[in-house]
Amino acid sequence: MEKMSAVKRAILCAACIALCYALPMAFHAFGAGSVFLPMHIPVFICGLTCGWPYGLLCGIAGPAISSALTNMPPVAMLPTMVVELAVYGVVSGILMQIVRTKRLYVDLYISLVVAILAGRVLAGMARALIFAAGSYSMAAWVSGYLVTSWPGTLIQLLFIPSLVYALMQARLIPQRYPKTKTGDRKV
Amino acid sequence: MSFEIKSLSYVYQRGTPLETPALENVSFSIGDGEFVGIMGHTGCGKSTLLHLMAGLLPAPAGTVLIDGEDINRKGYDRSVLRRKLGVLFQFPESQLFESTVEKDVAFGLKHSGLSTKDIEQRVQWAIETVGLDYSRVKGQSPLGLSGGEKRRAAIAGVLAVQPRHLILDEPTVGLDPMGREALLELLVKLNRDGMTILMVSHDADSLGEAARRLLVLHQGHLAADGPIGQVFADMDAMADWGLGVSQSREAAGLLARKGLEVPQDITSYRQLLPAVLTALKGGGSP
Amino acid sequence: MNSQLTGQYIPGTSIMHRMDARAKFSGFLLLIAAVILTGTIKGYLLTISFILIIAALSKLPPEIATGSVRRMLPFFFVVFLLNVLFFESETPLWQWGIVTISIDGIAQGANILLRIVLILILSNVLTLTTPPMALMAAIESLMSPLRFIGVPVGDVSMILSVAVQFIPTLLRETDDIRTAQTARGAQFESGKLLDRAKALPPLLTPIFLSAFKRADELAVAMEARGYRGGKHRTKKASQPMPVSGWLALLLCAALCALQIFLF
Structure with a gap:
């Protein structure tokens, strides 16, 4: 997605940061709440579409602004959450740049899955080593990052790639492989 | 009666310093098969009224009856309401999300219990009714359509449910003149086939052409309710409410001032032209 | 159509509304530090009164200033319960498997709960007045x-x-x-x-x-x-922080220092 100008990337990134605040509110309003990890979605989208520096900023500023304005996440949770989301933004952005299989969905899934794993592992490590040193165990990591988050992970795997595809269909971001005709999906 | 609204009131942000009344004691009813327009200056409460009438906001004071049933009653089945009442919001194209037009139009039929075949027929009917080429667009992504086509696809999604009553919020905004004309024609046709239509709009010309009755909301109150020609006739009152009238109505007023005997309850171009011809020919009486 | 969004700015003219935003934000960070540093009952009395005075000075209706606190009550209850039930103590009152109830656990639960509530109130005041x-x-x-x-x-x-x-x-x-x-x-x-x-x-x-x-x-x-x-980008020249802002910061810093050295 080389064709987007720096200004456009910057403003798309701003929109994603704003969504880090607005999406959890919307989810909250109909009771889906935090099980679906709504704040993660804009960060992945930002990394995948705008590149890693913007993904990084979104991963830091998104939860920080939301926390400052609404206390969700609570200040105490903010540092680990920032680590997790920043890794999502950076890793998904870098991989989208490197991985080019000529198939959009393959690129998206590789970037997404690696980013999800990297983010959860690194956030767990950050927690164990820095933020809650000593009182944090492997079991807590497994339950916190793998078990209770499965609905959110499912949503991420199911919808984020097709969301990126929809944005391309709507011509809001450039086609990754422009020769592919719109309409016939290459999976 | 399609809609019976009884002493409906609504206050935003109740109990905070930002408390603002949106509706105060509004009552009216709308019969089956009517085509009613609602006008009002920005912030008059028309959007709140629309949400309350569609059961999208709970009514804290007053009642909303649709086909004689209180939609805020405990145990009232909202999915029944969704099937008989279609709502088309401003810029409805922003609701499109599915991967194909066909799937998007069928979205509202998901919980309808219809067979796959019936759904397909309904979808085809809806897409053709809004003037899109079914075989061309059905497999396309709705997001890749042109602006006007997107609007049509979104309208098809609302029509596919075949609602008995249709509420529209500013449906003509953002359409080119041709698109607007086509939409009004469609609405008039649906109305003729028996659909109750309630259209909230700033566009006096469109209302003048399509609606037969007009409600005016002013600062949360029902300021006027009557045949649209009658409401438009009092241009001073309309101006007081911050509203304009249709160009045809204005032209009729100007012509009258110039001494031509044209009736003052004209609202649309279709009425204006013959009226002017008659006035020119016979000096008033045909 | 959200009736009252959390953290939505409410216009006003109170001291907290008029205070320099930089002072308010830095003060906010200092006060969070103070809350986390607080560890004794006397310390809590001081911190709580300090924060209550700030909340009163903001002239916000109490039910709004504490809005998010009340909304999160179920969450608090769970946090409290987890601490009470699973805190590993040397002197348990009652024990069954991994479930341990102790005075230490109850104190720990109350401590964490109090911290969250105080920080919530602080950030409510910050975002509602700025x-x-x-x-x-x-x-x-x-x-x-x-x-x-x-x-x-x-x-x-x-x-x-x-x-x-x-x-x-x-x-x-x-x-x-x-x-x-x-x-x-x-x-x-x-x-x-x-x-x-x-x-x-x-x-x-x-x-x-x-x-x-x-x-x-x-x-x-x-x-x-x-x-x-x-x-x-041309940047607006920033104004120096007013004396009142420095004073407020000094007070917050003093609270931090008291929590570290006195209690």
């Missing part, structure tokens, strides 16, 4: 030292302020989209977890599409007007 743009400007001016480690502070603060300006629009749009899809028969509230997950795309896709569309329009407009990036 317009979002002023808050952003304050954060930007506090961030400016980051320039020396190579962070493009100008670009970052442009992005942040655009983001904050997007928030009200996007909240309204997400709400509109939710309403519109409900009117089309989407069912968000009911059903099992999987059903609710399946109900998300009608919401998610349009929200992202409309957010990206707005962003795209804004980017085009900015480029048309010749915007090239933060480095070229």
